[in-house]
Amino acid sequence: MAKRLVVLVSGSGTNLQALLDAIATQGTAVYGAEIVAVGADRDGIVGLERAERAGLPTFVRRVRDYATREEWDAALAEATAAYEPDLVVSAGFMKIVGKEFLARFGGRFVNTHPALLPSFPGAHGVRDALAYGAKVTGCTVHFVDDGVDTGPIIAQGVVEVRDEDDEAALHERIKEVERRLLVDVVGRLARHGHRIEGRKVVIP
Numbered sequence: 782m783a784k785r786l787v788v789l790v791s792g793s794g795t796n797l798q799a800l801l802d803a804i805a806t807q808g809t810a811v812y813g814a815e816i817v818a819v820g821a822d823r824d825g826i827v828g829l830e831r832a833e834r835a836g837l838p839t840f841v842r843r844v845r846d847y848a849t850r851e852e853w854d855a856a857l858a859e860a861t862a863a864y865e866p867d868l869v870v871s872a873g874f875m876k877i878v879g880k881e882f883l884a885r886f887g888g889r890f891v892n893t894h895p896a897l898l899p900s901f902p903g904a905h906g907v908r909d910a911l912a913y914g915a916k917v918t919g920c921t922v923h924f925v926d927d928g929v930d931t932g933p934i935i936a937q938g939v940v941e942v943r944d945e946d947d948e949a950a951l952h953e954r955i956k957e958v959e960r961r962l963l964v965d966v967v968g969r970l971a972r973h974g975h976r977i978e979g980r981k982v983v984i985p
């Protein structure tokens with residue numbers, strides 16, 4: 782049985798598109814997973830348009846519509862849980878989830894980050910690596926824990942920084958590597974399962 786994925790987005794959704802394309806090309810049986818819904822923390826983003834174009838149900842839970850961050854987190858968890866996902870993928874989802882979300886999806890909530898963690902966590906991984914003068918950077922696919930980009934690492938991809946790079950150019954090259962990595966990792970998790978041993982992720 783193909784595993785059920787809910788994908789969370791906040792922006793352009795090119796990582797979501799890469800997953801959609803891989804599933805469409807390979808078929809759910811071969812890839813091992815299907816996307817059952819796409820969630821977001823804001824309206825009017827290209828990521829949601831991509832989901833709608835693919836005929837997928839979407840949901841939006843905006844922080845400002847809730848009295849507290851905890852209520853937002855519970856609402857996001859509830860909306861996600863309604864689709865009974867086996868795995869949840871944060872693909873450019875720019876919010877830190879809270880206790881309730883992690884209680885339900887911890888250990889099966891995957892994030893992709895545009896830097897080589899533990900270097901340059903947070904919302905500006907590309908800009909921070911560039912400003913630091915790093916010569917290589919890349920992307921990290923990891924499980925989410927209760928820190929900011931601190932969870933167990935599943936896979937990483939390396940990208941060289943060029944002298945002429947600005948944030949946009951470097952991010953574009955990172956995203957090329959990132960999309961392939963995410964598609965590969967999610968497929969392997971779906972087909973083979975995984976266990977987390979301390980900080981180590983094992984995909985048998």
Ligand code: GAR
Nearest residue numbers: 792793794795796873893894895903
């Ligand atoms: C990706 O590069 C992802 O790593 C990054 O946002 C981009 C989303 O692109 N996420 C973060 O920076 C999270 N801290 P996309 O919307 O085109 O998939």
